[in-house]
Amino acid sequence: MADLICENLNMTFTNPQTGGKVEALKDINFTLKKGELLSVLGPSGCGKTTLLNAIAGFVPPTGGHAKIGDKVIEGPGVERGMVFQQGALFEWLSVSRNVDYGLRMRGQDPAQNQKEVDKWLEIVGLQGFGDTPTYQLSGGMQQRVALARCLINEPDVILMDEPLGALDALTREKMQSLVLEIWKETGKTIMIITHSVEEALLLGERLFVMAPRPGRVHKEYNLPFAERGLKESLREIKKDPKFSEVREEILTMIWDMEEEIMGRA
Amino acid sequence: MLDWLSDNRAVIAAIIIPILVLAFVWSIYYGRKQDRLTDNDEVFGDPVRTKGGWYWAVCGVSSLFLIWFYFSWGVGRAYFPEAANNMCQVAKLEESVGPIKASLPIGSRYYKSTLLAGRNADQLDELQAQLASTPFTDAEKAELAELIDQTNTLIANSSDPANMSDATREELSGIAVQIIALSQFLDAGPVNMSPTPEALAQPKWGTTFTEIPILPRTEKGVLFDTAATQAAEISGAFNKIRNQSAANDSLIEDTQARIEALKEINESGDFDEATLAAREDYVKAVERIFRRLDDGLIFPAAALEEVNDAVAVLDASASSAQGSLRIADALFFPGPGIVKSATQCTEQGSARWLPKPTDVVATFGRLANPDLENGGGYRGFPLLWWDWVAVADVVAFFVPDWIADVWPGEYARHGSDGTIEPNFKDKLLAFATGDVNLGHFPMLDGHIWDSLFRVLVALGLGILLGVPLGLFMGVSKFFKSFFDPLIELYRPVPPLAWAPLILTIFGIQDDGKIFLLFMVAFAIMVISARTGASGVQLSKIRASHSLGATDRQIMWTVIFPNALPEILTGIRIAVGVCWGTLVAAEMLAGTTGIGFIENIARTVSDYELIWVTILIMGVLGLVFDLIMRWVIQKTIPWRGMG
Ligand SMILES: Nc1ncnc2c1ncn2[C@@H]1O[C@H](COP(=O)(O)OP(=O)(O)OP(=O)(O)O)[C@@H](O)[C@H]1O
Numbered sequence A: 001m002a003d004l005i006c007e008n009l010n011m012t013f014t015n016p017q018t019g020g021k022v023e024a025l026k027d028i029n030f031t032l033k034k035g036e037l038l039s040v041l042g043p044s045g046c047g048k049t050t051l052l053n054a055i056a057g058f059v060p061p062t063g064g065h066a067k068i069g070d071k072v073i074e075g076p077g078v079e080r081g082m083v084f085q086q087g088a089l090f091e092w093l094s095v096s097r098n099v100d101y102g103l104r105m106r107g108q109d110p111a112q113n114q115k116e117v118d119k120w121l122e123i124v125g126l127q128g129f130g131d132t133p134t135y136q137l138s139g140g141m142q143q144r145v146a147l148a149r150c151l152i153n154e155p156d157v158i159l160m161d162e163p164l165g166a167l168d169a170l171t172r173e174k175m176q177s178l179v180l181e182i183w184k185e186t187g188k189t190i191m192i193i194t195h196s197v198e199e200a201l202l203l204g205e206r207l208f209v210m211a212p213r214p215g216r217v218h219k220e221y222n223l224p225f226a227e228r229g230l231k232e233s234l235r236e237i238k239k240d241p242k243f244s245e246v247r248e249e250i251l252t253m254i255w256d257m258e259e260e261i262m263g264r265a
Numbered sequence B: 001m002l003d004w005l006s007d008n009r010a011v012i013a014a015i016i017i018p019i020l021v022l023a024f025v026w027s028i029y030y031g032r033k034q035d036r037l038t039d040n041d042e043v044f045g046d047p048v049r050t051k052g053g054w055y056w057a058v059c060g061v062s063s064l065f066l067i068w069f070y071f072s073w074g075v076g077r078a079y080f081p082e083a084a085n086n087m088c089q090v091a092k093l094e095e096s097v098g099p100i101k102a103s104l105p106i107g108s109r110y111y112k113s114t115l116l117a118g119r120n121a122d123q124l125d126e127l128q129a130q131l132a133s134t135p136f137t138d139a140e141k142a143e144l145a146e147l148i149d150q151t152n153t154l155i156a157n158s159s160d161p162a163n164m165s166d167a168t169r170e171e172l173s174g175i176a177v178q179i180i181a182l183s184q185f186l187d188a189g190p191v192n193m194s195p196t197p198e199a200l201a202q203p204k205w206g207t208t209f210t211e212i213p214i215l216p217r218t219e220k221g222v223l224f225d226t227a228a229t230q231a232a233e234i235s236g237a238f239n240k241i242r243n244q245s246a247a248n249d250s251l252i253e254d255t256q257a258r259i260e261a262l263k264e265i266n267e268s269g270d271f272d273e274a275t276l277a278a279r280e281d282y283v284k285a286v287e288r289i290f291r292r293l294d295d296g297l298i299f300p301a302a303a304l305e306e307v308n309d310a311v312a313v314l315d316a317s318a319s320s321a322q323g324s325l326r327i328a329d330a331l332f333f334p335g336p337g338i339v340k341s342a343t344q345c346t347e348q349g350s351a352r353w354l355p356k357p358t359d360v361v362a363t364f365g366r367l368a369n370p371d372l373e374n375g376g377g378y379r380g381f382p383l384l385w386w387d388w389v390a391v392a393d394v395v396a397f398f399v400p401d402w403i404a405d406v407w408p409g410e411y412a413r414h415g416s417d418g419t420i421e422p423n424f425k426d427k428l429l430a431f432a433t434g435d436v437n438l439g440h441f442p443m444l445d446g447h448i449w450d451s452l453f454r455v456l457v458a459l460g461l462g463i464l465l466g467v468p469l470g471l472f473m474g475v476s477k478f479f480k481s482f483f484d485p486l487i488e489l490y491r492p493v494p495p496l497a498w499a500p501l502i503l504t505i506f507g508i509q510d511d512g513k514i515f516l517l518f519m520v521a522f523a524i525m526v527i528s529a530r531t532g533a534s535g536v537q538l539s540k541i542r543a544s545h546s547l548g549a550t551d552r553q554i555m556w557t558v559i560f561p562n563a564l565p566e567i568l569t570g571i572r573i574a575v576g577v578c579w580g581t582l583v584a585a586e587m588l589a590g591t592t593g594i595g596f597i598e599n600i601a602r603t604v605s606d607y608e609l610i611w612v613t614i615l616i617m618g619v620l621g622l623v624f625d626l627i628m629r630w631v632i633q634k635t636i637p638w639r640g641m642g
């Protein structure tokens, strides 16, 4: 395991029809140490997904690079697990076969796999659902399957793109605790994109607020709430005046950015 | 059993029809009751509204069968099994009286004499008008004008009752008397008449190719049959009567002589070609009209009045003698007359191309009977049965002959004593050509199986080759761009347009048809697999990449299952299109298969057989579709859920 490093990461999209250019990412520089939990916030279209995709290796950056330790990222890899906004489960497979997909693809012993699957299903609270087809699960359950499918592969870095966006408040809170628990127990490096300021504050040990056009890191915070979330109830933390203070600050920041975009448009 | 059923089809229909009526009435009653119960709590447009409702299916099917029974005269035959035979006898009478009627207003608006007189006079007027511009000398023209005049006089003389000979007059009234007698015979009804044993032994209506038994099977039938025979004699006599009036005799002779004289001048004279032709044509035209008039076919209208009235009386008698038959005809034999040709007694009208349901079933039963010796099957081949197939033949199909050729060594030569000692190479050749005994296995056989086999093999090959290619085309620039033009070039051409070429290249046996169908199935499978493959959600592919799957694994564990709904839909479409193409291809060439049967049936106008093949194809198509629906439901329950 090693640190995740972005050096002068640039991403410019060119519209093939008009030739117009969009600077989705411009000179992104940061180092995410092993075991850190980073949440990323920002107005819509500021390049969050693009950043995550570049780190995951789905799209090559147009400038600079991202590295895991010394290794430059050149494509998707098992050491970087991804959880998508909409699960992206394989609906033709059962829950178990979804979860052990990565293990099977690497030709591991099926009996061994089953044990792993059972372990992870228990961690995400889906014991007994192994044989259920995934399309019969609720949105929250599907998201937990996606999490288990990613974690069973033991990636060094877990990348999550709005993983809890589609969930109701209660499920969302449970899932947030789950993410924190897993973070604590496995000590993985986690990067999570969210639209919810509260979620970003609760989960992020570090927090980037990104700004659009060109996409860049506007402001960075170091926060104590994630550490506290391991022991206290998340609802208690939300009542903390410090929490509200930061939340208001960030909300105003994003609001201003949105205003600016609207004004420009 | 089969024969008994076949022989009693009218009775069977008579039992089935009330059941159908009951099912129809009951389903409407029950359906309305059910719908009234559920209507209130269903939202219009909600697809759930269409669920269930099997009683409406009963209603639809039973009404369809009833309509079929009715318009094919199945109802008529069920409850009036002798009606067609009787109508056939009535038609015989109609046919016998026909020649008399044809020359009277009762049958054709005008007297034939009126038409003849009118037409000939018109033509003479025309000739008269042309006369001035003909290349005749003035003297000749005067002569011709007189000839035309004389010919007109012939018409006038024939039309004058005063010129009619007493003999002719008597002949005509004799005819009228005979006709009246015939109508009295009909009025008297079938007294002391009974069908002959021979007539009663005839096969029943519908069981032979001539359809309707020709000899009268009932008293009424005998009555009409007898009347028809008499009417035929009267007709014959009537047709022989000529009106050769004495006033015309000398006129005819004189005209004849003058025409001959003119012809002679034409022949001996020295005319140039065009003039001669014009002269000859004109004289010929005059002669033609004259010839038509000298055979005494024009009668005075008044002289025929009596016969015309007598025929009207006969018509009235005939129609009252039919009695209930006419009501049955009007109610249960829709369309124009049931009997077309009285001398052949074949059905005409809707029942000719719409055979009765029971007849279609009987024909199907005859075809389905695997006992070829006793008239089963079609053209010496069963419809669907089984047979022993030599394993060696199957092996030979897959093992090409050249394997033996390329095997090292030489084929055996005959020895000095004339015997042949086969070596291994010989044995290999025998193996490759199927010339060995490897035992037999039972296999389906028959026309239906042949058609099915062709479709299934072609479909199987199409799936096996088309799906992988389609998947690769969905993900690879090379595959897409390389194969797209090839497939898009041949696909839009209707498969049947390829047929003549393919059948020439591959032969009219299974190979050609299978290849043709393969082309159809292949294109459909490629396109559907490709659509499915290119429609995969990017996030699933990415997830799979992140989980460490290789490209090949992604192909078979993500892209293929994702394309499965499209592939199965493609198969469903391909089955349908293959069926359609196959039947047409079998019509073009071949000696087995459903399409082959239909094609032969078409050439001999065997409508029952045509319907049997249509129904077989319909049912098989339905079965295919049900199987595919079931497979789709079982294999991709997640369709539309991703
Ligand atoms: N494939 C692409 N081609 C062209 N432009 C793109 C492409 N992907 C993203 N962009 C542009 O890059 C910018 C950043 O997009 P991105 O998806 O990263 O935004 P985001 O921050 O994830 O937004 P959201 O919060 O709405 O998901 C946007 O302006 C978008 O229009």
Ligand SMILES: [Mg+2]
Pocket: A048, A049, A050
């Ligand atoms: Mg996004």
